[in-house]
Amino acid sequence: MSDAPTIKIALKNFKFFQERKPLLNGITLDVVANRILGVIGPAGSGKTTFLRSLNRLNDLMPDTHIEGQLLLDGEDIYHPGFNVVSLRKRVGMLFALPVALPMSIYENVVYGPRLSGIRKRERLDQIVEQSLKAAFLWDEVKDRLQMSGLRLSGGQQQRLCLARVLAMEELEVILLDEPCSGLDPISTAKIEEALTVLKQKYTIILVTNNTKQAARVADDTAFFLLGDLIECGKTEKIFTVPDDKRTNDYVTGRFG
Numbered sequence: 606m607s608d609a610p611t612i613k614i615a616l617k618n619f620k621f622f623q624e625r626k627p628l629l630n631g632i633t634l635d636v637v638a639n640r641i642l643g644v645i646g647p648a649g650s651g652k653t654t655f656l657r658s659l660n661r662l663n664d665l666m667p668d669t670h671i672e673g674q675l676l677l678d679g680e681d682i683y684h685p686g687f688n689v690v691s692l693r694k695r696v697g698m699l700f701a702l703p704v705a706l707p708m709s710i711y712e713n714v715v716y717g718p719r720l721s722g723i724r725k726r727e728r729l730d731q732i733v734e735q736s737l738k739a740a741f742l743w744d745e746v747k748d749r750l751q752m753s754g755l756r757l758s759g760g761q762q763q764r765l766c767l768a769r770v771l772a773m774e775e776l777e778v779i780l781l782d783e784p785c786s787g788l789d790p791i792s793t794a795k796i797e798e799a800l801t802v803l804k805q806k807y808t809i810i811l812v813t814n815n816t817k818q819a820a821r822v823a824d825d826t827a828f829f830l831l832g833d834l835i836e837c838g839k840t841e842k843i844f845t846v847p848d849d850k851r852t853n854d855y856v857t858g859r860f861g
């Protein structure tokens with residue numbers, strides 16, 4: 606059968622330790638290409654740690670080690686020969702607090718492409734327009750691309766940060782860590798709308814403290830608790846007939 610889903614990321618009994626303390630206790634999970642995986646769970650359950658393992662941002666913490674495997678397109682990203690610089694271009698990340706760079710909207714978007722050597726004005730103009738359109742921000746800023754990015758609203762700055770991630774040509778996976786936590790409902794809806802379009806091209810992992818957001822946009826949902834993956838499945842199943850009582854308690858708001 607040719608329509609078997611493509612596994613973009615596979616974790617095989619993946620463990621992450623900090624100062625010998627396990628923060629992820631052996632995660633086995635397949636992330637399917639061109640779908641949105643929602644990641645939910647209470648504070649301190651390891652959602653951010655999981656996300657930061659996927660582009661090796663956790664490496665920046667002192668005294669860490671991993672066990673097991675984490676494969677991107679079948680390649681072990683923790684293999685000593687794996688190119689981490691290229692990994693971070695392929696696996697981009699959007700954080701909870703939008704921080705535009707202190708430069709124009711235009712320069713915010715082309716910052717990455719310029720660093721990777723793109724110089725032609727026409728090409729840069731094209732990247733700016735494409736990325737801002739894909740981030741659902743273009744119409745609001747197209748007439749003032751030279752204005753400082755810092756003068757945009759929080760919701761607009763978050764979409765500018767998304768555009769900056771989308772401007773990376775090698776991008777394959779988008780990681781988002783509570784990207785809408787400080788945003789109003791309209792900005793939130795624009796990010797969600799952007800994600801549902803972007804999944805045609807990318808694989809998306811969305812950590813959210815808002816279970817309703819996962820229910821709205823995620824195709825699959827993973828529930829984390831105390832560093833364990835309790836269960837992962839189709840979003841509809843996780844929210845209606847989960848296998849584990851703890852998942853049910855969490856999604857129905859009866860947790861803790």
Ligand SMILES: Nc1ncnc2c1ncn2[C@@H]1O[C@H](COP(=O)(O)OP(=O)(O)OP(=O)(O)O)[C@@H](O)[C@H]1O
Nearest residue numbers: 623628646647648649650651652653654655666814
């Ligand atoms: N730099 C660090 N050093 C030591 N422990 C850490 C560090 N970062 C996170 N932890 C611990 O790892 C565990 C998981 O934290 P993590 O930030 O991944 O949780 P989370 O699910 O993202 O929580 P939240 O919903 O609050 O963002 C927590 O017990 C936390 O205290």
Ligand SMILES: [Mg+2]
Nearest residue numbers: 652653654782
């Ligand atoms: Mg977190």
